Amino acid sequence: MAKMNRRRFLQMAGLGGLAAGLPYAATWGSQTKARVVVVGGGTGGAIAARYVKALDPSIDVTIIEAIPQHTTCYMSNWVLAEMRDLDSLTHSYDNVKRRGINVIIDRAERIDTEAQQVHTAGGERVAYDRLILAPGIDFRWNAIEGYDAAAAEILPHAWKAGPQTVLLKEQIKAMDDGGVVAIVAPPNPYRCPPGPYERAALISHYLQRHKPKSKVVIYDTKDAFSKQGLFQAGWERHYPGMIEWVGGFETDGGIRRINPEAMSMHTTFDDFHADVINVIPPHTAGRVAIESGLTDDSGWCPVDFRDLESTLAKNVHIIGDAIVSSALPKSAYIAASTAKVAAVAVIDHINGREPGKPAYFNTCYSLLTPEHSISVSGVYEAVTDADGEQSVVGVGDSVAISPAGADDRFQGREARYAASWYDNLVDQGFG
Amino acid sequence: MRRKTLEAALIAGLLTAGTAAGGNEMASGELLAFQCAGCHGFNGHSVGPATPSIAGFSEDYFVQAMMDYKEGNRYATIMDRIAWGYSEEEFEAMAEFFAAQPYLPAEQDFDAELAEVGAGIHDRYCSNCHSAGGTYPEYDSAQLAGQWIPYLEDSFEDFIEHDRPQPRGMQRRLADFSDTDVQALIHYYASQQDPAAYVHAD
Numbered sequence: 001m002a003k004m005n006r007r008r009f010l011q012m013a014g015l016g017g018l019a020a021g022l023p024y025a026a027t028w029g030s031q032t033k034a035r036v037v038v039v040g041g042g043t044g045g046a047i048a049a050r051y052v053k054a055l056d057p058s059i060d061v062t063i064i065e066a067i068p069q070h071t072t073c074y075m076s077n078w079v080l081a082e083m084r085d086l087d088s089l090t091h092s093y094d095n096v097k098r099r100g101i102n103v104i105i106d107r108a109e110r111i112d113t114e115a116q117q118v119h120t121a122g123g124e125r126v127a128y129d130r131l132i133l134a135p136g137i138d139f140r141w142n143a144i145e146g147y148d149a150a151a152a153e154i155l156p157h158a159w160k161a162g163p164q165t166v167l168l169k170e171q172i173k174a175m176d177d178g179g180v181v182a183i184v185a186p187p188n189p190y191r192c193p194p195g196p197y198e199r200a201a202l203i204s205h206y207l208q209r210h211k212p213k214s215k216v217v218i219y220d221t222k223d224a225f226s227k228q229g230l231f232q233a234g235w236e237r238h239y240p241g242m243i244e245w246v247g248g249f250e251t252d253g254g255i256r257r258i259n260p261e262a263m264s265m266h267t268t269f270d271d272f273h274a275d276v277i278n279v280i281p282p283h284t285a286g287r288v289a290i291e292s293g294l295t296d297d298s299g300w301c302p303v304d305f306r307d308l309e310s311t312l313a314k315n316v317h318i319i320g321d322a323i324v325s326s327a328l329p330k331s332a333y334i335a336a337s338t339a340k341v342a343a344v345a346v347i348d349h350i351n352g353r354e355p356g357k358p359a360y361f362n363t364c365y366s367l368l369t370p371e372h373s374i375s376v377s378g379v380y381e382a383v384t385d386a387d388g389e390q391s392v393v394g395v396g397d398s399v400a401i402s403p404a405g406a407d408d409r410f411q412g413r414e415a416r417y418a419a420s421w422y423d424n425l426v427d428q429g430f431g
Numbered sequence: 432m433r434r435k436t437l438e439a440a441l442i443a444g445l446l447t448a449g450t451a452a453g454g455n456e457m458a459s460g461e462l463l464a465f466q467c468a469g470c471h472g473f474n475g476h477s478v479g480p481a482t483p484s485i486a487g488f489s490e491d492y493f494v495q496a497m498m499d500y501k502e503g504n505r506y507a508t509i510m511d512r513i514a515w516g517y518s519e520e521e522f523e524a525m526a527e528f529f530a531a532q533p534y535l536p537a538e539q540d541f542d543a544e545l546a547e548v549g550a551g552i553h554d555r556y557c558s559n560c561h562s563a564g565g566t567y568p569e570y571d572s573a574q575l576a577g578q579w580i581p582y583l584e585d586s587f588e589d590f591i592e593h594d595r596p597q598p599r600g601m602q603r604r605l606a607d608f609s610d611t612d613v614q615a616l617i618h619y620y621a622s623q624q625d626p627a628a629y630v631h632a633d
Contacts, residue, residue: 050473051465333469340465359458361466361516363509375509379516398516402508413481414508416581417470420479425469427478 033060034350037118037126039108039288040134041065041093043072044320044335046429048132049101051343059350063096064118064126066107070430074192074332075422076161080169081202083370089161091430108135111292113313130346131316133294133301134339135286136160137191137330140299143282144184145257154260155277159191171276172203177211182265182274184255185220189300189325190283192332193226194376197245198366199278201231204239205369217244217274219265221254226329227366227374227401234368255279285322300324305382305390307345307355308338315349317342327380327392327399331364332425339429358382360392365418373414374402460524463517467525476535480579483586487534487631491570493526494519499596506594534568534629536577541621549619552612556604565620566629576623583617 036052038045041063053061071090078084093103107121111131118126139157141148147155158168172181181203185196200216207214224247225231235243248254251267258265258279265272284290284299294312296302301318302311305326310316319342320335328334337360345355360380365373378399380392402414464475467485471477475486485493499505501514517525553565561567565575575583589595591605591613608616 336469337466340462340468344459344462344465356462357456357458359462359466361469361513363470363513377509377513379513395516398512400512400515406508410508413585416481417479417508420477420481421470423479424472424477424482428468428473431473431478 033058034129035060035062035127036130036132036346036350037061037128038063038132038134039111039118040136040286040320041067041096041103042070042134042136042320042335043074043332043425043429044136044339045132045134046070046093046096047336048134048319048339048343049096050099050429051340052132052346053099053101055343055347056350057100059347060102061100062102062104062126063093064104064106064108064120065093066105066121068093068105071161071165072332072422072426073159073161074195074425076158076165077195077199077202077367079161079165080172080199081205081367081370083202086161086165091426093430095430108288109291110288111294111313111316113292113294113316116315129315130350132339132342132346133289133310133316133318133322134320134335135289135322137283137285137321138287138290140282140284144255144279146260147258147279147281151258151260152279155258155279157280158278159195159280168276168278172206173210175211175214175275178213179211179215179275180273181207181214181216181276182272182278183216183218184258184265184277184279184281185218185222185225186280186282187221187254189330190280191321191330192364193329194231194364194366196220196280197225197227197231198368200243200245201235201239201366201368204235204242207242208239215242215244217246217272219246219251219255219267219272221248223247223249227376229404230374230401231366231368233404234372234374238369238372283321289318289322294318296324298324303390305392306358307349308342308358309345317346327394328360329362329364329376331362333362333364333421334360336425336428337361363421365414365421367415367418368411369415371415372408372411373418374406374411375414375417376401457518457521457524460521460526460528463521464525464528474532475529476532477537477579477582480537480539480581481585483573483578483582484534484537485529485573486532487568487629488526488529488573489568489570490523490526490530492568492573493529494522495571496573497522497525504596506589506592530568530631533626533631534566534574534577535626536624536629537579537621538624539580539621541580541618543618543622545615545618546622547619548611549615549617549622552608552616553619557616560598560601563630564623564628566623568631574629576620577629578620580617580621583620587613587617 038049049061049063108118110119156164156168158164255265285301294301301322302324303318308317319338321330341358348355363377365375367373379395470482471485477484500510
């Protein structure tokens, strides 16, 4: 029945499309094109720009991004395991430009949401009709005492890929056999929930082959973590005795202070040392979101999950990691997923239509070894609670991880799917 | 390059019709389908060798495949879990989108000699059901031609291990094939890289 209705509707829309469906510029009949500005040219931003342009080529689409090439943070753990080099994770904006999308390489400092203009470090004022904000994350420096931007040059976070990834890799490479690599794992919410634990596995993969007497210790603020059972079983199987996880409950909430000179980490009661220290500090939404008044007390951007419009400013849609904590994980796939929801909503708004129901979907792979992977996936929908608050929930039993004890055929396929996931995910924005 | 010229025309045309669907019971088929692209490629054209292109699938086959995953009838690592999150109506809406997309064969290396042997095997044993050299989107099968070799290898493994629904005749046939026969078929399918050879289902 639903199918019949829908088909009939599509036929009607097809006929009526000449009147109702014409792109904005033609409908409005003026020289003014609708201007969509995307702040942040990472995965979410690049994909949002492509979909907006593809859905309505009459719209003038501009990406503002500070860094001339994008290096994906996802898959950067593969670099630590010598599976890939950083170049293979680095993507230019050539294809983006070829599609008729303007790319401004400049830092967006602040968005004037009243005047609907983006102010850049280079002194530009870029006006928009609709803004898609994809600012990614920034760090809460000194939330761990002693860990600030300068300390990160000694003890890398490697949670934004690029020179930080190389620094961590080089430090592990220079470490003596029998050394200890510490990973300081952040509190929720943060980018890539399984990332620190995949990192432990892939660093161990490297150490096992080059420095087999070494260890990896994870100092967590949390009492539990993403895909925990699968990770712990995988660590034990592939790297027996090599990886130790110290939960927040064991240390009264994890590392509170760090001394980069002494290579020491301090909890309320204990002092720890390591030869390489990878500190992943607590996160906030990307700085431009904070500077523009688009974050709440949590440091993240509240949105209406029906169309991802900010609840703090009109005509601004937020995508990716910067969205306020919800059932949606801060994954690359959700950055892509929210990019599409926002792109379609922006097109609808510009053409004077009420956006339809959104559709959110996540898939995220984590490698245990180059040939063994585990995954989590989930279908999500926007819901309205009794107070009229918008949120998202998983649909049915769809938010689920790979089964425990899966065989090599299964985990091997997931490892190959992970590589194809990367190829396709990146291709949507940069291909 | 051909990808780039097609995309704007097709996707724009569909979307104008689709998003206006309004009604808050279900997301549009287009937006639902967009969510598949992270693994199956922009508009269903996979550039990753382990995941199939799903553009141009017949609507019947797309829905059948998804329902097989949902109901546990088909070997899966992740597609079963994903399918749990959608209704048959949503699959139908996605199917409509993907069926409207042109199928683009993967550009990949193949063994020409093997492919020639495979063409003979296909014509003799497979072509009754997989017509036009496996390029046609059948109601009960996807295009075999033009998929990535690693994906085809996984698929054959699943059929041979009886982890995927298949007609009895196909099951018997596959049991008789040698590993070389299977490789020959795979390279034959991979060899068909002319987009013009692929037609749309009606």
